[in-house]
Amino acid sequence: MSKKVLVLGEVREGSLRNVSFEAIAAAKQIADGGEVVGVLLGDAVAGLTGPLFEYGADRVVTVEHPHLKQYTSDGYGQALLAVIEEEKPTGIVFGHTANGKDLSPKIASKLQAGLVSDVTSMEGTGDDVVFIRPIYSGKAFEKVKVKDGLVLASVRPNNIAPLEKVAGKSGDITSLTVDITNLRTIIKEVVRKSSEGVDLSEAKVVVAGGRGVKSEDGFEPLKELADLLGGAVGASRGACDAEYCDYSLQIGQTGKVVTPDLYIAAGISGAIQHLAGMSNSKVIVAINKDPEANIFKVADYGIVGDLFEVVPLLIEEFKALKVNA
Amino acid sequence: MNIFALIKRTFDTEEKIVVSGGKIQEDGAEFIINPYDEYAIEEAIQVRDAAGGKVTVVSIGGEDAEKQLRTALAMGADEAVLINTEDDLDELDQNAAAYILAEYLKDKDADLILSGNVAIDGGSGQVGPRVADLLGINYVTTITKLEIDGTSAKIVRDIEGDSEVIETSLPLLVTAQQGLNEPRYPSLPGIMKAKKKPLAELELEDLDIDEDDVEVKVETVDIFLPAQKAAGRILEGELSAQVKELVNLLHTEAKVV
Numbered sequence: 250m251s252k253k254v255l256v257l258g259e260v261r262e263g264s265l266r267n268v269s270f271e272a273i274a275a276a277k278q279i280a281d282g283g284e285v286v287g288v289l290l291g292d293a294v295a296g297l298t299g300p301l302f303e304y305g306a307d308r309v310v311t312v313e314h315p316h317l318k319q320y321t322s323d324g325y326g327q328a329l330l331a332v333i334e335e336e337k338p339t340g341i342v343f344g345h346t347a348n349g350k351d352l353s354p355k356i357a358s359k360l361q362a363g364l365v366s367d368v369t370s371m372e373g374t375g376d377d378v379v380f381i382r383p384i385y386s387g388k389a390f391e392k393v394k395v396k397d398g399l400v401l402a403s404v405r406p407n408n409i410a411p412l413e414k415v416a417g418k419s420g421d422i423t424s425l426t427v428d429i430t431n432l433r434t435i436i437k438e439v440v441r442k443s444s445e446g447v448d449l450s451e452a453k454v455v456v457a458g459g460r461g462v463k464s465e466d467g468f469e470p471l472k473e474l475a476d477l478l479g480g481a482v483g484a485s486r487g488a489c490d491a492e493y494c495d496y497s498l499q500i501g502q503t504g505k506v507v508t509p510d511l512y513i514a515a516g517i518s519g520a521i522q523h524l525a526g527m528s529n530s531k532v533i534v535a536i537n538k539d540p541e542a543n544i545f546k547v548a549d550y551g552i553v554g555d556l557f558e559v560v561p562l563l564i565e566e567f568k569a570l571k572v573n574a
Numbered sequence: 575m576n577i578f579a580l581i582k583r584t585f586d587t588e589e590k591i592v593v594s595g596g597k598i599q600e601d602g603a604e605f606i607i608n609p610y611d612e613y614a615i616e617e618a619i620q621v622r623d624a625a626g627g628k629v630t631v632v633s634i635g636g637e638d639a640e641k642q643l644r645t646a647l648a649m650g651a652d653e654a655v656l657i658n659t660e661d662d663l664d665e666l667d668q669n670a671a672a673y674i675l676a677e678y679l680k681d682k683d684a685d686l687i688l689s690g691n692v693a694i695d696g697g698s699g700q701v702g703p704r705v706a707d708l709l710g711i712n713y714v715t716t717i718t719k720l721e722i723d724g725t726s727a728k729i730v731r732d733i734e735g736d737s738e739v740i741e742t743s744l745p746l747l748v749t750a751q752q753g754l755n756e757p758r759y760p761s762l763p764g765i766m767k768a769k770k771k772p773l774a775e776l777e778l779e780d781l782d783i784d785e786d787d788v789e790v791k792v793e794t795v796d797i798f799l800p801a802q803k804a805a806g807r808i809l810e811g812e813l814s815a816q817v818k819e820l821v822n823l824l825h826t827e828a829k830v831v
Contacts, residue, residue: 347733354700358707363791386587497735503752566821
């Protein structure tokens with residue numbers, strides 16, 4: 250039977266998040282030559298369909314309704330279930346984001362389907378697809394198969410490579426009208442605490458500080474380094490608890506899970522809860538005064554030294570590299 | 575107020591993990607209440623203390639989970655229920671666990687159900703929302719604040735570091751995020767009292783669940799440890815030389831900048 254896999258696109262501040270493109274790549278692998286259909290829900294999303302096609306969607310379905318301006322499990326649930334009813338997919342891929350984590354179990358429950366959450370890689374295609382996901386705080390991995398029926402999965406941001414972008418590619422767009430009623434939750438307010446600029450969970454470079462940063466001001470050189478590398482600043486729980494920075498920067502089991510190409514840990518000891526949030530990073534650099542710090546065990550490169558000496562030197566060297574490049 | 579906290583006995587992930595034959599070796603390992611479920615228990619107790627009522631802690635598992643249920647009773651929960659599936663089921667996934675919990679909860683007239691937003695062992699975070707869906711009640715995940723006034727609830731939900739202020743009403747299921755509260759340690763009198771508090775043990779038969787009704791939708795085909803990273807390279811020499819070398823390595827060897 251020919252397969253059809255839906256991908257729920259996620260919009261943040263007016264543009265699609267990268268995880269949506271990564272989810273399309275995962276959907277292609279599950280669809281095994283079948284159709285991949287992007288789904289966009291919101292109050293005004295018709296103008297955002299282009300990138301879904303460029304990253305591999307064959308078709309796009311949109312549902313627009315004033316009640317979909319903000320995410321609620323009731324509103325998005327009703328809209329997505331209507332799309333599912335109409336499209337009769339064989340699979341659905343979500344981003345493993347705050348909203349994806351919230352919505353996907355509800356959809357799985359409604360469809361009495363299995364759901365594989367927080368997928369970081371995949372093997373095989375079509376009916377033989379095997380999902381790989383971290384368990385035990387990232388200390389181990391499991392390979393999971395969906396037994397039969399619908400295949401639902403959520404993919405961790407920054408882990409599955411998106412397909413090559415085909416600029417200007419487009420396709421059929423279906424606009425579906427759905428009656429959204431009986432929202433049991435009302436969002437009164439959204440308090441944005443995360444910093445402007447690069448989204449931490451999707452950043453290619455993360456410069457993170459721990460207790461060793463010692464103060465709010467201590468984060469300044471880290472910010473400068475992150476800006477220079479086009480990356481984002483993160484923090485350990487210790488730094489957040491000590492009020493050196495906001496909890497929106499926290500990386501770890503609680504907080505954000507990041508998988509950048511380069512993770513620079515400055516003054517972070519490396520507790521297991523922190524490692525759970527960053528140990529899958531492609532390259533890890535640790536800077537710490539304590540040569541016994543746990544962070545060195547997961548680091549690819551380590552410098553034993555004071556971050557306030559090392560980080561400014563790093564900034565200089567990277568600037569020099571840019572000039573020479 | 576009729577309050578339920580759904581808790582899970584989990585492997586303490588601070589422990590060293592040993593895998594053999596595609597399974598995590600549990601012999602001699604420490605088991606704890608899933609840390610996110612501790613926030614759920616604490617919040618349940620605080621809501622009860624403010625609004626009156628009863629807190630029942632519920633867990634699916636084997637005999638061993640009695641220890642964690644007793645701890646929850648010692649923290650201040652009133653009753654505990656162990657749904658023992660040891661003899662009936664070889665495997666359990668999120669679909670099956672949610673089904674069993676919902677079958678238990680469906681005639682309990684729960685006003686408020688709490689659980690952790692994720693368990694640190696399986697890490698899927700599915701069971702809470704699935705249970706709410708099966709019961710037909712509303713849910714809010716990863717909450718950091720809960721204020722209940724009569725049948726209305728004001729909630730702060732953590733959304734990747736930002737937060738949403740939400741208004742909703744009971745009956746409700748919420749899943750706890752770190753920051754919701756500071757779970758108490760069981761006091762000595764609490765531990766003594768807990769020994770006398772009711773701890774019921776149910777099997778699937780007691781819930782009129784047939785083994786065939788419990789559908790497992792996903793299966794784990796293998797468990798493995800992450801590839802051992804080659805030992806990291808601790809640079810040496812003058813600090814400025816180390817930094818030069820690091821930038822060079824990141825550029826030419828790791829090719830990440």
